[in-house]
Amino acid sequence: MVHNFLRKLKRTTSGPDDIPYWFWKTYAEILTPVITRIFNTSLKSGKIPNVWKRADVIPSPKENSINSCSQLRPISLTDVIMRLFEKCVYQSEVADTVYNYIGDDQFAYKKGHNSTMALIKYQHMWLKSLDEGAKSVRVITFDFSKAFDSVPHDILFNKIKKIPINPYIINWMIDFLNNRRQRVKVDGVTTEFLDINRGVPQGTVLGPIMFTIMVNDIKEVSLSNDLSKFADDIAIIAPVYDHEDSAGGEVENMKLWSNENRMSLNMEKTYEMIVRGKVSTPLPYHIPSIKRKEWLKLLGVTMEDIPGKWDKHFEEMMKKASSRMYILRVCKHYGLSTHQLDLLFNSLIVSLFTFAVEVWGGASYNKYVSQIDKFVNRAYRNGYISNRSDFKATISNRDKKLWSRIINDDKNALCNLLPNV
Numbered sequence: 001m002v003h004n005f006l007r008k009l010k011r012t013t014s015g016p017d018d019i020p021y022w023f024w025k026t027y028a029e030i031l032t033p034v035i036t037r038i039f040n041t042s043l044k045s046g047k048i049p050n051v052w053k054r055a056d057v058i059p060s061p062k063e064n065s066i067n068s069c070s071q072l073r074p075i076s077l078t079d080v081i082m083r084l085f086e087k088c089v090y091q092s093e094v095a096d097t098v099y100n101y102i103g104d105d106q107f108a109y110k111k112g113h114n115s116t117m118a119l120i121k122y123q124h125m126w127l128k129s130l131d132e133g134a135k136s137v138r139v140i141t142f143d144f145s146k147a148f149d150s151v152p153h154d155i156l157f158n159k160i161k162k163i164p165i166n167p168y169i170i171n172w173m174i175d176f177l178n179n180r181r182q183r184v185k186v187d188g189v190t191t192e193f194l195d196i197n198r199g200v201p202q203g204t205v206l207g208p209i210m211f212t213i214m215v216n217d218i219k220e221v222s223l224s225n226d227l228s229k230f231a232d233d234i235a236i237i238a239p240v241y242d243h244e245d246s247a248g249g250e251v252e253n254m255k256l257w258s259n260e261n262r263m264s265l266n267m268e269k270t271y272e273m274i275v276r277g278k279v280s281t282p283l284p285y286h287i288p289s290i291k292r293k294e295w296l297k298l299l300g301v302t303m304e305d306i307p308g309k310w311d312k313h314f315e316e317m318m319k320k321a322s323s324r325m326y327i328l329r330v331c332k333h334y335g336l337s338t339h340q341l342d343l344l345f346n347s348l349i350v351s352l353f354t355f356a357v358e359v360w361g362g363a364s365y366n367k368y369v370s371q372i373d374k375f376v377n378r379a380y381r382n383g384y385i386s387n388r389s390d391f392k393a394t395i396s397n398r399d400k401k402l403w404s405r406i407i408n409d410d411k412n413a414l415c416n417l418l419p420n421v
Helices: 002-007 021-026 028-045 080-101 115-131 153-160 167-177 206-214 247-260 311-333 338-354 365-381 391-408
Strands: 054-061 072-077 136-142 180-186 194-196 226-230 233-240 271-275 291-293 295-298 301-304
Touching (some): 002 028, 002 080, 021 028, 021 080, 028 080, 028 167, 080 206, 115 136, 115 226, 115 233, 136 295, 153 167, 153 206, 233 247, 271 295, 301 311, 311 338, 311 365, 338 365, 365 391
Parallel strands (some): 271 291
Antiparallel strands (some): 136 233, 136 271, 180 194, 226 233, 295 301
16 A cells, blocks of 8 residues: 555645655655654654654735735645655545445545535525525624644544544544644745644644544534535525524534533634525524625625625626736747637636536526626637637536536535435
8 A cells, every 4th residue: 555655646735854755755665664663663652752743834825915914814734745655545444434324414534525516515505594484594604713723632522532443543633633743934035933733734634534523523503504515615595484483402512512522613604695585585683693695605606695785796706807817928929739728718708607517507697607608709719719608508518417417426515415216
């Protein structure tokens, strides 16, 4: 196994030891026996060499325009060999057990689950509630302050111990977080190493998995509500009926979990959107401390309070696409071939149009989707790409591929939304 992982190493940035990926890949034959022995000794003892637990923290922007450090995400780069070790342990000892242990409400870091499927579930649940007589549907999104960086180790360790994994692996996973050290590298400046006694490192293999274990026990209070998670993005969908509105209880439950698990809930970034079938439907009472909005940015897609309304999402998407066309203009000016421009257009612009298209692809063609065809065809006329656009066909193909994945994979996240036959 170690030899295969070494031989299949892909280009990646080195960690604090500055040993490049190609060294491990090139000399895999020679290094395999030594590395295998070190790995096995580490697993048997439940200890990881402290030097392998060091990390270089690289600030990664969360948004396009950066105004403050709070808009940066700290990505931890450990040594290449440590990342390889994590991958070996995860795939051979942890993956299958954790997959079955983590609830179906978690859509991140699980096979057959992704952000698009989480959005489809959101949309399905609130439309289903409206069809079944709900006056409106509350969609509440919660935000933890520095979620990954604030996980208390003692609480996480107790949760890890409850997973039916080999005790040696559990001890090894616990030691993975003990005695960690990190330094920041940015713009050629490197800080000194500091000890870390809290949080799970983003950028590692096991860090995100440990976070999903941490939040796995967050559940909805009422059976009529639905809770979904994508890593630290947590949303509750609570239908409002004439004599039932349990959203307040869900908010209190989240606050209680936050206090018990010593993770700070950021109420300034916790929002509510009221989904209604008709604009004339009266709004339910306002939940104290929760800000109400007419739209929410959910996992990269802007969804509005009236089903079928995509004004804001298309406005933002077309604005981004227009700004990226400048790159195509510059590249064409400097003589890139049509084939190269096609590749650039697909990676920079078509990726914008196809992201989560399964969620909003049913929008009105004349009002919304036709904007994409007009944009692409204009790029074609100006010589930036070699083909005209038929975005209806793109939507149809994407829908067919999604449907095929759902019906052919019983582990797919959307299988349980299908009607019983």
